Amino acid sequence: MASTQQLIDEAAKIYKVLSNSTRIKILYYLRHQEHEIDVKSMVNDLQLAQPIISKQLGILYRYQLVCRHKEGTRVFYSLDDPHVVEMIDDMLNHVKHEIKGEPHPQNLYTRIR
Known part of the structure; x- marks a missing residue:
């Protein structure tokens, strides 16, 4: 079983992958598809160049x-x-919430403490 440090290190790598707005845009696009989608359709729908989409x-x-x-x-x-x-x-x-300057809703952890 992986140690806590190994899990944290791997999570940090994934957060780094998700730090790219184009990758987030692709993930959201895929989320709203009812089925698998090909690269050509992504190029047309996202209006991004094929090499950019393929790399991401x-x-x-x-x-x-x-x-x-x-x-x-x-x-x-x-x-x-x-x-x-x-x-x-x-x-x-x-x-x-940050943009609007609104407080964050209390979460369960905050209420328990």
């Missing part, structure tokens, strides 16, 4: 945030772990 998808795949399969020359992608997008949602909610 490669990084997301390496960290098991997306999965892929190939059919001929086309590569199809989908989310590998929707929980990651939920984590991003939580961060965006945090940012919304």
Whole structure:
């Protein structure tokens, strides 16, 4: 079993991967697809260059945030772990409070202490 430090180190690597807005944009795009989607469709829908999307998808795949399969020359992608997008949602909610200058809702941990 991995030590706590190993888990923290791996989490830090994933946070670094998620520090890129293009990668977050791709994850959100995939989240709202009903099925796997090919790179060409992503290029058209996200209006980003194919090499940019392919590079970012490669990084997301390496960290098991997306999965892929190939059919001929086309590569199809989908989310590998929707929980990651939920984590991003939580961060965006945090940012919304910060931008508006609103207090954060009390969480269970705060109420227990």
